[in-house]
Amino acid sequence: MTDEILARLKKRVKNLPMQPGVYIMKDKSGNIIYIGKAKSLKNRVSSYFRSIDKHLPKVYQMVQHVDDFEYIVTDSEFEALVLECSLIKYHTPKYNILLKDDKGYTYIKITNEEYPRIESAKQRLDDGATYIGPYISGFVVKQTVDEANRVFALPSCSRKFPQEFGKGRPCLNFHMRRCMGLCQGKISKEEYAETLSQAMDFIKGGGNATLKILEKKMEEAAENLEFEKAAHYRDRIKAIQKINEQQKVVYAKAVNQDVHAFVQGSGDTCAVVLKFREERLVDKQDFFLGEVDSLPEARSEFLVRYYSGNSDIPPLIEIDDQYEDPELVEEYIAQQAGKKVTLHIPQRGEQHKLVQMAITNAAQQISHLTEQSGRDVAALAELAKLLGLKKPPRYIEAYDISNIGSDTVVAGMVVFEGGKPLKSAYKRFSIKTVNGIDDYGSMREVITRRMKRYEEEKESGVSFGRLPDLILLDGGKGHVSAVAPVLAQFGVEIPLFGMVKDDRHRTRAIALDGGEIAIGSQRGAFTLISTIQEEVHRFAISYSRQKHQKAGLELALTTVEGIGPTRAKALFQYFKTKKAMTEATVEQLCQVKGISRQKAQAVYEYLHPELFPQEEEEIAEDGE
Structure with a gap:
């Protein structure tokens, strides 16, 4: 953006009203690149053109492309929200969150072979197979195919039939009673066809409808003294009942509700929606939102877009954390549903477990884009939420002071990148300017030396030339208070926290300048912090022992x-x-x-x- 354009836009902003409304940003070609709502149009729009360099990356990129803007005044903020949603849906601007999930259509496929199989398929091919669908949700298709194959013990291996009848032993699925053992060649085509037909009825009609049919057939077989046949029906009935019971045990509290979770990665954010209907998980949807500047803002935008024009809105929506303008969002969704809808952030209990399940799924999706595991992605996201960070810390430095007597005082620095130790970046320090045992003074010296090395090497962008996203000190709020002025002196803004141990030297809490944050209930963050604290302590004390032994041998020599x-x-x-x-x-x-x-x-x-x-x-x- 040139100074001329910026001056022109600032001049236009001065004439904006202090009323609610919608603003529309355009590029030099007249294309709409962003649409937003505001309580006060003048205050909101002017904020984009002040201190541009301090904007977060996505906002900065958008502002650089703005050449002009329009606005529409509304009577209330709620009307602005409704209008904003409608305009975004129509124009799909580049810098707004747009709901593009990761799926296409999916089919249930019955293969065209002598002994057909039931499979899921991404495309409908001209191969003579029978296709049921399309379905929007690949999750539902896979779950349905797996259940049908399991209940009716249909083969899911790669063997070819009847070519491979009697060749080789039956697989483990047969011995676990998950497969009828077609490979043995003892099942007739007629019997297999009947089983396949029952599986198709199960897919089309659902478990309850199939139960009634199978119960009737079991009774008829028993009356005709066909006890072996009746036993087969009995086993299928039990399998369907078992699947239904498993679903009810896990999701008994999730009658009709949606569960939303959002997880940030290093460059993308994934939103996952789990849909529960009649005590069953019936769908899972994944959406990639790109890089977002504020998760609370992203949650609000997503919720409004997701339920705009949606005919299937449940009475309860669970969300993983805070979102902007909760009253407005809830009012909007209730209006779309035509009934009362409760938006809730569970803190404990069964609903909290369902939210954690959604978080795990979102983290797993992010892990596919990076080299991190889903567990590490979830732990870093949980740590960011716990510490109030804008995004998960990908590059973490941790420090510990160790001494064996006043003559051997050292420090260790360990680095975790993406939730894993980066041992090539570990550093060791011998304390030079502090006399005696003074943890606070020693920690100040170490961080001062580290920051000086950054000033010298920052052009390289590696090792000391790279600033961390988070600094952790092995110690309490006293350590944080001692080191914070050093970071301020060098003009760097790096989140700084201490790692507090209990009487048994186990991680208990996170310390900040003025208090502590309990982490015991945050399983992923707790495990990560404990691992970092143990590693930095091990590294520092091993150097201290090495120095002490060296000093002792030097003296002995x-x-x-x-x-x-x-x-x-x-x-x-x-x-x-x-x-x-x-x-x-x-x-x-x-x-x-x-x-x-x-x-x-x-x-x-x-x-x-x-x-x-x-x-x-x-x-x-x-x-x-």
């Missing part, structure tokens, strides 16, 4: 004839570890500057007392 502090230090600088020095030959010891062959031999003998036992002096005893 000075007892060797001809080896003073300077030569002892030179030996360690050359060999790095006691193990390497002990494994060195006399010739290799001679390679160290200032170590003659005679001194090398003396050091070698000192390091290998088992090869060169010292002669014991005779001690005279008192006697007569």
Whole structure:
């Protein structure tokens, strides 16, 4: 955006009213790129053209393309919301959240072969197969196909029939009674066709309708003394009843409701909607929203778009967290439904478990776009929510101070990227300017040195030249208060928190400057923080022990004839570890500057007392 365009837009903003309404942003070609609502048009629109560089990335990109704007004044904010929704649906602007899910149509396919199979298919091909559908939800199709194959014990393996009859043993599904064992060649075409027909009735009519048909057939078979046939019907009836019972046990509290969850990744956000009807999970929908600047704002936009013109709106909608303008959103959805609709954010109990299920599914979808696991995505999202971060922290640095006595004070820095340790980025610090044991002073020194290295290396964008999304200190609010001024001094804004341990040295809470945040109930975040805290403690204390052992051996080496502090230090600088020095030959010891062959031999003998036992002096005893 040029200064000329910005000046022109700012001038236009001055004439906007302080009333509610809708604003329409356009690019230089006149295309609509964003539509929004406002309580006060003047205040909202002017905010886009102030401090442009401080906007979040998506807003910044949108503003850079704005060449002009229009507006429509409304009588109320609710009318603005309704109008905004209608205009977005019609124009589908580039920078608004648009509901594009990840599915196309899906079919149930009955293959064209001598012994047909029931499968799910993405496309309808001209292959002679029978197709049922299309269905909008691939989730429903897969669930239905799996249930039909399981209840009626139809084969789902890759064997070809009848070509492979009697070739090889039956698979595990047969022994688990999940397959009729067609591969054995003992089932007639007529019997298989009847079973397939019953499976199709199950798919088309549902479990309850099929139960009535099978119960009638079981009674007829029993009356005709066809007990084996009656047993087959009985087993199918039990299988259907078991599936229904499993659904009711898991979703007994979810009668008619939708469950929404939103998870942010490093560059995209996924919204998942789980639809429950009559105590069953009947559909799962996934939507990718792109990079969003504010999750509460994204939730509101999504809810309004999702239920706009939707004829299937349940009386209860569960949501994973806070959303903007709750009263307006609830009023709008109730108007669309023509009845009272409750929007609820569960904190505990069965409904909270359903929300967690939706979060897990959303995290899994995000994981497909990255190298992270679904568990790591969910944990980072949960941590961001817990700490009030705008987005999940992909790059985390953690620090711990360790000492063995006042002479060996060190610090360790570990890095977690995408929820996993990045060991190549770990760093160790020897405390140089702090005398004695002073955790706060030591932590200040470490963070100061780290920030100075950033100033020196920031052009590289790697190692110390990269700023973290989050800094964690092994300690409480005192550590946070001690370090916060250092970050302010360097002019960087990095979220800073402490990791608090209980009396048993286990993670208890997150500390901030002025208080604590309990994390015990946040399972994913708790596990991640505990892992980070244990890792940074392990790394720091291992360095502390190494330094202590080195210092002790350096001091011990000075007892060797001809080896003073300077030569002892030179030996360690050359060999790095006691193990390497002990494994060195006399010739290799001679390679160290200032170590003659005679001194090398003396050091070698000192390091290998088992090869060169010292002669014991005779001690005279008192006697007569």
